[in-house]
Amino acid sequence: MPSDPSLQRFMLFGRRAESGSRRRPGRDMRIDMVRGLALLIIFINHMPGNVLSAYMPNNFGFSDGADAFVLLAGVSATLAYGGLIETRGLWIAALKLGARIWTLYIAHMAVFIIVCGVIAAAVTRTQNPLYIEAINIQPFFRDTVDALIGALTLTYQPSYLDILPLYIVLLALFPALYYGVRFSPALTLALSLMVWQGALALDLNLPNSGGHWFFNPFAWQVIFTLGIILGRAAQLGLTAPRLRWLDLAAVTFLVFAWLVKIPAGNPTGIAAFNDWFDSVQLGSDKTNLAWSRLLHLGALAWLVIRWLPAEGRLARSRVGRALACSGRNSLHVFCVGIVLAIIGQIVLAETSFALDVQLLLCAGGVTVLTGLGIFLSWYRSITTRDQRAEPAEASAASAPRPSFSPR
Amino acid sequence: MQETGRLTIVALGSSTTAGSGASAEDKSYPFVLQSELRRRLPGAEVRVVNKGVGGQSAYDMLLRMDGDVIDEKPAVVIWQTVVNDAIRDIGEEKLAKILRKGIAKARAAGIDMILMDLPWLPREGRYPHFDDYRAVLARTAEQQGVSLFPRYAMMKGWSRSKQFTEEELVGMNGLHLVDAGYRCLASRLADGIVSAVGDIEIQTIRAESPPTD
Numbered sequence: 001m002p003s004d005p006s007l008q009r010f011m012l013f014g015r016r017a018e019s020g021s022r023r024r025p026g027r028d029m030r031i032d033m034v035r036g037l038a039l040l041i042i043f044i045n046h047m048p049g050n051v052l053s054a055y056m057p058n059n060f061g062f063s064d065g066a067d068a069f070v071l072l073a074g075v076s077a078t079l080a081y082g083g084l085i086e087t088r089g090l091w092i093a094a095l096k097l098g099a100r101i102w103t104l105y106i107a108h109m110a111v112f113i114i115v116c117g118v119i120a121a122a123v124t125r126t127q128n129p130l131y132i133e134a135i136n137i138q139p140f141f142r143d144t145v146d147a148l149i150g151a152l153t154l155t156y157q158p159s160y161l162d163i164l165p166l167y168i169v170l171l172a173l174f175p176a177l178y179y180g181v182r183f184s185p186a187l188t189l190a191l192s193l194m195v196w197q198g199a200l201a202l203d204l205n206l207p208n209s210g211g212h213w214f215f216n217p218f219a220w221q222v223i224f225t226l227g228i229i230l231g232r233a234a235q236l237g238l239t240a241p242r243l244r245w246l247d248l249a250a251v252t253f254l255v256f257a258w259l260v261k262i263p264a265g266n267p268t269g270i271a272a273f274n275d276w277f278d279s280v281q282l283g284s285d286k287t288n289l290a291w292s293r294l295l296h297l298g299a300l301a302w303l304v305i306r307w308l309p310a311e312g313r314l315a316r317s318r319v320g321r322a323l324a325c326s327g328r329n330s331l332h333v334f335c336v337g338i339v340l341a342i343i344g345q346i347v348l349a350e351t352s353f354a355l356d357v358q359l360l361l362c363a364g365g366v367t368v369l370t371g372l373g374i375f376l377s378w379y380r381s382i383t384t385r386d387q388r389a390e391p392a393e394a395s396a397a398s399a400p401r402p403s404f405s406p407r
Numbered sequence: 408m409q410e411t412g413r414l415t416i417v418a419l420g421s422s423t424t425a426g427s428g429a430s431a432e433d434k435s436y437p438f439v440l441q442s443e444l445r446r447r448l449p450g451a452e453v454r455v456v457n458k459g460v461g462g463q464s465a466y467d468m469l470l471r472m473d474g475d476v477i478d479e480k481p482a483v484v485i486w487q488t489v490v491n492d493a494i495r496d497i498g499e500e501k502l503a504k505i506l507r508k509g510i511a512k513a514r515a516a517g518i519d520m521i522l523m524d525l526p527w528l529p530r531e532g533r534y535p536h537f538d539d540y541r542a543v544l545a546r547t548a549e550q551q552g553v554s555l556f557p558r559y560a561m562m563k564g565w566s567r568s569k570q571f572t573e574e575e576l577v578g579m580n581g582l583h584l585v586d587a588g589y590r591c592l593a594s595r596l597a598d599g600i601v602s603a604v605g606d607i608e609i610q611t612i613r614a615e616s617p618p619t620d
Contacts, residue, residue: 282469
């Protein structure tokens with residue numbers, strides 16, 4: 001177990017050791033950068049069957065963009081709303097969180113309506129019923145009244161429109177989880193794991209028309225909680241301890257995952273492992289999370305924290321800054337990405353998946369999403385500069401900014 | 408046997424099973440199949456359970472096999488799948504493996520399986536691998552000795568017969584003819600099931616709990 005005293009003290013009591021070295025607190029570029037990257041990966045993966053999707057990380061390991069996105073949502077929420085709880089108290093933070101959840105809800109509704117409209121337009125023009133099939137949007141066309149009520153109550157989520165509802169639930173849980181982590185990260189994590197495993201055993205999930213939520217909140221809260229723990233550590237200015245054995249374990253696990261995912265079938269030839277290889281190669285359980293996903297994500301996160309310097313060359317490079325702009329405006333970029341990906345699916349099918357169209361769509365989409373992030377960052381910078389001119393605004397700016405605060 | 412027997416069928420599938428395009432839930436093929444079988448097997452307690460969830464891949468349904476199929480203790484499961492795997496081009500090897508696992512699961516539980524072929528599409532060229540995935544489905548069904556319901560051939564036949572226009576067969580404008588399509592599908596399935604009913608084990612009522620409806 002952790003041999004480092006400062007890590008032990010943090011995990012048990014949520015406090016930093018007085019002697020520990022303190023990092024200068026400030027916005028960690030890596031959070032936005034990785035988040036921006038995760039958004040692009042999610043976009044490419046949402047156009048299944050395109051050549052690039054075969055090179056996305058989920059082909060080489062157990063976790064994918066969604067896992068990283070939820071983890072970083074936890075980190076960002078802690079820096080924004082956790083910071084607000086510390087500086088302004090729970091009630092102000094709760095109001096802000098409420099406003100944020102409302103924004104997410106409205107964004108989800110808007111994307112829902114736009115996607116339904118896009119599919120309706122495509123199907124009536126092309127007579128290809130599979131567009132309805134691929135997005136599971138038939139309840140909306142068959143029984144619009146029920147589907148509309150289901151959409152409003154988040155109990156009807158077409159495919160691809162399932163991350164925002166998860167995020168809404170997780171943010172609503174944030175204050176409880178944050179206070180838990182503040183008291184004891186280890187205890188909170190243990191409880192969180194118990195809720196996950198308990199829900200698995202009892203088959204608990206929230207309802208979705210004809211089934212369950214694609215992202216089971218009882219399972220995915222584990223990743224969000226991990227994110228809050230990382231965010232809390234960053235908030236306290238903790239630096240990752242030099243644990244060589246953990247570095248080694250993480251690298252070993254990533255290599256192991258890669259070796260297992262690459263071949264088709266069981267390369268060891270040991271019959272007892274057949275079922276296990278099938279279970280990881282055919283698809284890891286995304287709905288209820290799988291240990292393999294969680295460990296893979298944990299290994300990746302540890303290595304990024306340890307070896308990707310916060311102010312390193314990558315974070316300062318042009319690509320790094322562009323990705324960070326997308327990450328900083330993740331709600332907008334995510335929503336536009338969903339709509340673009342669904343339009344992309346239709347264009348791909350109408351052009352019979354021609355290679356040049358595939359590449360053009362991927363490149364075009366990535367350009368639009370990155371450009372949107374850069375534009376929104378620029379837009380915010382010019383509008384906040386105007387606000388700074390007013391003296392009253394300056395005092396409230398001590399907490400790190402929420403990554404996409406309601407405006 | 409048939410006079411006192413009870414026949415439970417689970418329809419596992421994606422939106423064709425859930426009833427995509429049908430004007431109401433009671434127009435979906437499992438519902439029509441149930442009324443059709445009740446009519447044709449007057450003595451039997453027939454129940455067709457609809458376990459269709461739109462947009463699901465074969466793997467998603469494999470994960471549901473225990474809770475949605477085996478727990479219902481049916482005599483027959485009709486598995487309508489592969490369409491989303493063909494759209495997403497998940498890999499032919501992988502699909503074959505998933506199908507084999509599903510078939511093995513049903514077999515181990517003593518449930519007879521009918522696989523349903525892919526739908527016929529007006530413009531298949533949209534999905535260049537569509538035929539390859541159809542072939543995987545047919546090959547797996549044959550290798551495993553599972554019957555494959557020829558939905559593709561049926562729909563193609565309808566389109567050739569000019570009974571319906573393409574839009575009416577599959578599109579959104581002719582909802583009622585989509586209903587007609589499901590009706591035909593269900594009645595052809597019923598033909599097959601009724602003719603095979605001698606082979607299918609019909610549980611007697613005294614064997615287990617009383618029928619639910």
